[in-house]
Amino acid sequence: MIETAVNYVIDPDEERKEILKRYRNLLSAWGKASESKNKRLVRKAFNLAVTAHKDMRRKSGEPYIYHPLEVARIVAGEIGLGETSIIGALLHDVVEDTDYTIDDIRRMFGDKIASIIDGLTKIKEIFDHTSSSSQQAENFRKILLTLSDDVRVILIKLADRLHNMRTLDAMTGEKQLKIASETIYLFAPLAHRLGLYAIKTELEDLALKYTEPEVYYTITSKLAESEVSRTRFINKFIYPIKKALAEQGLKVQIIGREKSIYSIWNKMKAKQIPFEEVFDLFAVRIVIDAPLESEKYLCWQAYSIVTDFYNPKQNRLRDWISNPKANGYESLHTTVMSHTGQWVEVQIRSKRMNEIAEKGYAAHWKYKEKVNSESGIDQWLNKINELLQQPDSNALAFLDEFKLNLFADEIIVFTPKGEIKTLPAKSTALDFAYSIHSEIGNQSIGAKVNHRLVSLNHRLNNGDQVEMITSKKQTPKPEWMDYAVTARARSVIKEAIKEQRRKFTEEGKRMLEGYFKELNVEFSRHHLLRLQECNQIASTIDLYYKVVHGEIGLKELKECMHQHDKGNWLNIITRPFTRSRANVPHSLGDDMREKMQKKKGAEVRQEDETGYRISECCNPIP
Numbered sequence: 159m160i161e162t163a164v165n166y167v168i169d170p171d172e173e174r175k176e177i178l179k180r181y182r183n184l185l186s187a188w189g190k191a192s193e194s195k196n197k198r199l200v201r202k203a204f205n206l207a208v209t210a211h212k213d214m215r216r217k218s219g220e221p222y223i224y225h226p227l228e229v230a231r232i233v234a235g236e237i238g239l240g241e242t243s244i245i246g247a248l249l250h251d252v253v254e255d256t257d258y259t260i261d262d263i264r265r266m267f268g269d270k271i272a273s274i275i276d277g278l279t280k281i282k283e284i285f286d287h288t289s290s291s292s293q294q295a296e297n298f299r300k301i302l303l304t305l306s307d308d309v310r311v312i313l314i315k316l317a318d319r320l321h322n323m324r325t326l327d328a329m330t331g332e333k334q335l336k337i338a339s340e341t342i343y344l345f346a347p348l349a350h351r352l353g354l355y356a357i358k359t360e361l362e363d364l365a366l367k368y369t370e371p372e373v374y375y376t377i378t379s380k381l382a383e384s385e386v387s388r389t390r391f392i393n394k395f396i397y398p399i400k401k402a403l404a405e406q407g408l409k410v411q412i413i414g415r416e417k418s419i420y421s422i423w424n425k426m427k428a429k430q431i432p433f434e435e436v437f438d439l440f441a442v443r444i445v446i447d448a449p450l451e452s453e454k455y456l457c458w459q460a461y462s463i464v465t466d467f468y469n470p471k472q473n474r475l476r477d478w479i480s481n482p483k484a485n486g487y488e489s490l491h492t493t494v495m496s497h498t499g500q501w502v503e504v505q506i507r508s509k510r511m512n513e514i515a516e517k518g519y520a521a522h523w524k525y526k527e528k529v530n531s532e533s534g535i536d537q538w539l540n541k542i543n544e545l546l547q548q549p550d551s552n553a554l555a556f557l558d559e560f561k562l563n564l565f566a567d568e569i570i571v572f573t574p575k576g577e578i579k580t581l582p583a584k585s586t587a588l589d590f591a592y593s594i595h596s597e598i599g600n601q602s603i604g605a606k607v608n609h610r611l612v613s614l615n616h617r618l619n620n621g622d623q624v625e626m627i628t629s630k631k632q633t634p635k636p637e638w639m640d641y642a643v644t645a646r647a648r649s650v651i652k653e654a655i656k657e658q659r660r661k662f663t664e665e666g667k668r669m670l671e672g673y674f675k676e677l678n679v680e681f682s683r684h685h686l687l688r689l690q691e692c693n694q695i696a697s698t699i700d701l702y703y704k705v706v707h708g709e710i711g712l713k714e715l716k717e718c719m720h721q722h723d724k725g726n727w728l729n730i731i732t733r734p735f736t737r738s739r740a741n742v743p744h745s746l747g748d749d750m751r752e753k754m755q756k757k758k759g760a761e762v763r764q765e766d767e768t769g770y771r772i773s774e775c776c777n778p779i780p
Contacts, residue, residue, distance in 0.1 A: 166219025173221050177208065180227040187235030188244065196241040199267065203245040206266070210256040218328035225321060226251060232317035236357065238517040243310045246274040250314060253279045277311035278318075312348065319345045320357055323364040338368035353486050356516055362420035370423070377419045380433050388416060392440060395468075395496050399444070402463045408456060409447040417441060438493065441503040445512045453508035454479050457490050460506045468494035471501065479511070481570045484580050486514050572623045581618065585643045588614040591626045592647035599647060600654055601628040615641040633658060659703045666702025673712045677719065692718035 181204055207226050214222035230247035233239045245267060252258050253275055264272035323341055326334050342365040349358035367374040392414030403410050417439050425436050448456045457479055476491035490506040571579050571590060579593050592599035605612050606625040634654040642648045674681040686698055693710060695701045704710040
């Protein structure tokens with residue numbers, strides 16, 4: 159069925175001209191590479207996309223083919239990918255929305271393109287059929303699985319989401335809110351972690367437009383009102399720097415810009431201040447044309463010139479040139495005071511660094527062979543793979559852990575041999591141990607930080623040297639979860655504790671059977687549940703664990719048996735067990751369950767004695 163917007167007029171001749179114009183824009187964005195021998199394959203993909211989508215229209219009324227063409231242009235021009243990704247972008251909806259199959263794509267374009275289209279089709283299916291929060295969490299996990307297979311799938315999906323956000327006005331209000339919420343929660347953080355800062359910023363601003371429209375338009379209006387004065391201020395600020403850099407023979411491009419709407423809103427919320435009191439709205443970027451071997455020296459030279467004119471703010475220097483971020487980002491950042499008393503952030507980087515900052519992983523790929531070291535983004539992708547292989551089936555828990563590291567600031571610490579480890583800010587010595595190896599983490603009893611003995615919960619700072627102290631007798635403790643920060647550490651600790659508890663199950667069961675026998679009470683699931691309720695223990699496996707560790711013994715069992723609640727528990731429990739469940743007083747089980755459920759949403763469950771069951775009371779994703 160063809161859906162057209164009320165104000166859109168169909169003109170086939172004009173639409174054909176527009177389609178060809180957009181195709182030429184795509185080739186232009188692709189640049190010189192469009193002259194390659196594979197241009198023929200791109201044209202073939204374009205023709206197939208036009209044919210496949212010929213009778214389809216977007217909600218706006220426009221021909222559907224506009225969408226894959228724009229996604230392909232974003233992939234080529236704004237992310238900087240090559241013909242394989244461009245073909246993938248042109249065909250990304252063909253299998254999902256038409257009669258063409260993955261086998262058809264494989265036959266026409268080969269295995270690699272077919273694999274990318276298959277990944278994109280699966281992601282689209284995931285989001286088209288999502289309802290619950292647990293499904294959302296599982297979706298994120300599946301997306302990361304495709305990322306670890308071929309990162310181009312995610313990059314194309316980000317381009318797809320960006321174009322959808324740019325054209326979201328045609329959707330219903332409910333659909334707008336759903337797509338915008340997914341964007342701010344999943345896609346903007348992914349763009350950030352893959353180094354696509356321009357795309358991340360635009361996704362955040364567009365998402366705010368639909369999730370907080372009043373806020374968005376208020377800030378937009380205030381920025382528009384002050385645009386002339388801001389431009390005048392930035393030009394005046396830049397002038398002496400530009401002149402001095404030219405006198406030193408540095409070839410530079412200086413760009414003045416304002417902070418994003420979303421970041422301004424975040425600052426207003428965090429500091430509880432109105433727009434008028436957000437003073438650091440300005441940022442200046444200095445991009446230096448420098449050869450690889452001298453770019454660090456020239457960046458510091460530019461920094462020296464900037465601080466000759468303007469006083470830097472204490473503790474605001476960020477050196478991501480010496481220690482790049484995990485997503486490959488390199489730059490010098492400082493905040494200086496202008497002559498009119500306003501703070502201005504100054505970013506200094508080379509052209510190579512700027513391309514990586516703008517195009518993230520794609521640019522990193524381009525320069526990878528020129529630098530003989532594994533980039534932080536490679537390490538991050540490896541960590542994703544490692545995390546996905548952890549046997550934790552709870553998708554919501556997985557997402558919570560992963561979010562801890564997705565947007566986190568980072569610190570650099572060192573091993574005793576001088577090896578650099580990048581960790582999220584607020585990481586502890588325990589997190590460092592797990593970053594080395596899971597066994598080192600599991601056996602840790604303490605650490606030496608800068609040659610001083612500290613506990614496992616000691617919070618690390620930038621530049622710390624860390625040495626772990628281990629013992630083969632040590633095992634992970636539940637309280638470690640209180641101060642482990644990294645997703646890897648928390649995942650390994652949880653699995654180790656589960657494994658410990660599984661091992662204690664048989665011994666705990668044997669001990670508890672003995673206690674029941676001593677009291678002449680039948681050992682049954684019914685009575686185990688009563689004991690759980692009495693001691694507010696959520697699962698049978700937790701009960702056995704506490705028995706082995708001496709937290710539940712004969713004394714506790716006796717006390718439980720002698721509690722009175724509408725009668726003597728001992729008399730009730732030791733009656734013949736042939737009577738029906740309906741005859742058991744309500745207060746024995748149901749009232750306790752209600753109390754347990756009120757306590758932090760806990761739930762007492764009758765379950766398999768050796769396993770866990772996920773409660774149905776999980777909170778929805780915010």
